[in-house]
Amino acid sequence: xxxxxxxxxxxxxxxxxxxxxxxxxxxxxxxxxxxxxxxxxxxxxxxxxxxxxxxxxxxxxxxxxxxxxxxxxxxxxxxxxxxxxxxxxxxxxxxxxxxxxxxxxxxxxxxxxxxxxxxxxxxxxxxxxxxxxxxxxxxxxxxxxxxxxxxxxxxxxxxxxxxxxxxxxxxxxxxxxxxxxxxxxxxxxxxxxxxxxxxxxxxxxxxxxxxxxxxxxxxxxxxxxxxxxxxxxxxxxxxxxxxxxxxxxxxxxxxxxxxxxxxxxxxxxxxxxxxxxxxxxxxxxxxxxxxxxxxxxxxxxxxxxxxxxxxxxxxxxxxxxxxxxxxxxxxxxxxxxxxxxxxxxxxxxxxxxxxxxxxxxxxx
Ligand code: M6R
Numbered sequence: 001x002x003x004x005x006x007x008x009x010x011x012x013x014x015x016x017x018x019x020x021x022x023x024x025x026x027x028x029x030x031x032x033x034x035x036x037x038x039x040x041x042x043x044x045x046x047x048x049x050x051x052x053x054x055x056x057x058x059x060x061x062x063x064x065x066x067x068x069x070x071x072x073x074x075x076x077x078x079x080x081x082x083x084x085x086x087x088x089x090x091x092x093x094x095x096x097x098x099x100x101x102x103x104x105x106x107x108x109x110x111x112x113x114x115x116x117x118x119x120x121x122x123x124x125x126x127x128x129x130x131x132x133x134x135x136x137x138x139x140x141x142x143x144x145x146x147x148x149x150x151x152x153x154x155x156x157x158x159x160x161x162x163x164x165x166x167x168x169x170x171x172x173x174x175x176x177x178x179x180x181x182x183x184x185x186x187x188x189x190x191x192x193x194x195x196x197x198x199x200x201x202x203x204x205x206x207x208x209x210x211x212x213x214x215x216x217x218x219x220x221x222x223x224x225x226x227x228x229x230x231x232x233x234x235x236x237x238x239x240x241x242x243x244x245x246x247x248x249x250x251x252x253x254x255x256x257x258x259x260x261x262x263x264x265x266x267x268x269x270x271x272x273x274x275x276x277x278x279x280x281x282x283x284x285x286x287x288x289x290x291x292x293x294x295x296x297x298x299x300x301x302x303x304x305x306x307x308x309x310x311x312x313x314x315x316x317x318x319x320x321x322x323x324x325x326x327x328x329x330x331x332x333x334x335x336x337x338x339x340x341x342x343x344x345x346x347x348x349x350x351x352x353x354x355x356x357x358x359x360x361x362x363x364x
Contacts, residue, residue, distance in 0.1 A: 035168055
């Protein structure tokens with residue numbers, strides 16, 4: 001049932017405020033500023049290292065989580081693609097917690113990577129959408145994301161719920177390790193609690209994004225740029241676009257632009273820049289100006305202050321509401337998803353069942 005939407009993907013994008021509120025409610029009890037994990041939980045105080053493993057969109061959720069765990073909880077983090085991890089046979093030093101992220105909980109490579117870690121990692125934790133899945137069952141601790149059934153092949157609500165659970169876990173880690181003051185913890189918790197509401201505001205940019213997508217739909221190649229927490233999101237934006245619109249899209253960390261990809265820039269290559277006005281904003285803007293100086297067409301996704309400071313001369317701009325830095329990637333996932341969705345609709349591709357793809361990749 002598409003609940004009045006044209007595609008399951010549109011329905012699942014629109015459901016995000018509600019499912020995020022649900023995910024947050026499960027981990028952040030309403031009456032206190034603390035994190036509650038199911039079952040025996042997990043104490044991060046003795047954890048030496050985290051290894052995060054996943055595929056596709058779930059892998060980009062892990063890349064985002066690396067920034068959170070390192071910056072907020074000061075835990076060294078390694079992130080890997082499951083199909084690489086499993087055959088590289090990496091050593092896992094004592095004190096390693098292995099964490100697997102998977103919507104379906106049945107992805108063959110992620111499951112094989114989990115089995116490799118059995119007996120080698122201190123704890124095996126998973127962040128899953130399907131609680132009865134193989135990955136959930138074979139973990140010491142399974143953390144459900146409460147996104148509800150996701151039908152569209154392109155993952156949307158599962159991604160933002162994965163991010164929310166991973167951020168909550170990083171906050172728990174920061175608190176367990178004494179790396180965060182109670183005030184900072186409650187600031188982050190309020191930012192998370194405020195997210196579903198902000199996401200509704202982000203969804204209101206739908207018409208604007210549909211118009212932008214109309215223009216994007218004639219491009220052959222698109223480049224996505226972001227720094228810090230916006231870099232994994234740039235990767236996710238590019239994956240979404242290529243999956244459902246079949247437009248070739250790539251993402252780079254903004255700082256990498258001059259190390260090669262700037263050679264691609266001309267008036268035919270739209271560049272999507274995701275940059276809320278945060279501590280790294282000026283650096284991203286200078287990369288954006290390098291693109292514009294070469295006739296590159298920039299689509300800037302930012303908050304009002306960011307658009308006021310750097311929106312002059314850009315090709316298209318999309319406004320997002322102001323948001324606390326740590327939760328920004330969860331909010332900015334919305335325009336990335338809508339952009340891919342409307343571009344695919346403009347091109348007339350099969351949004352929910354893109355060619356050559358399966359919802360769950362249970363073979364290698
Ligand atoms: O079920 P999983 O989360 O393990 O799936 C991982 C990837 O196959 C999945 O995220 C894929 O990249 C999606 N089609 C992305 O939209």
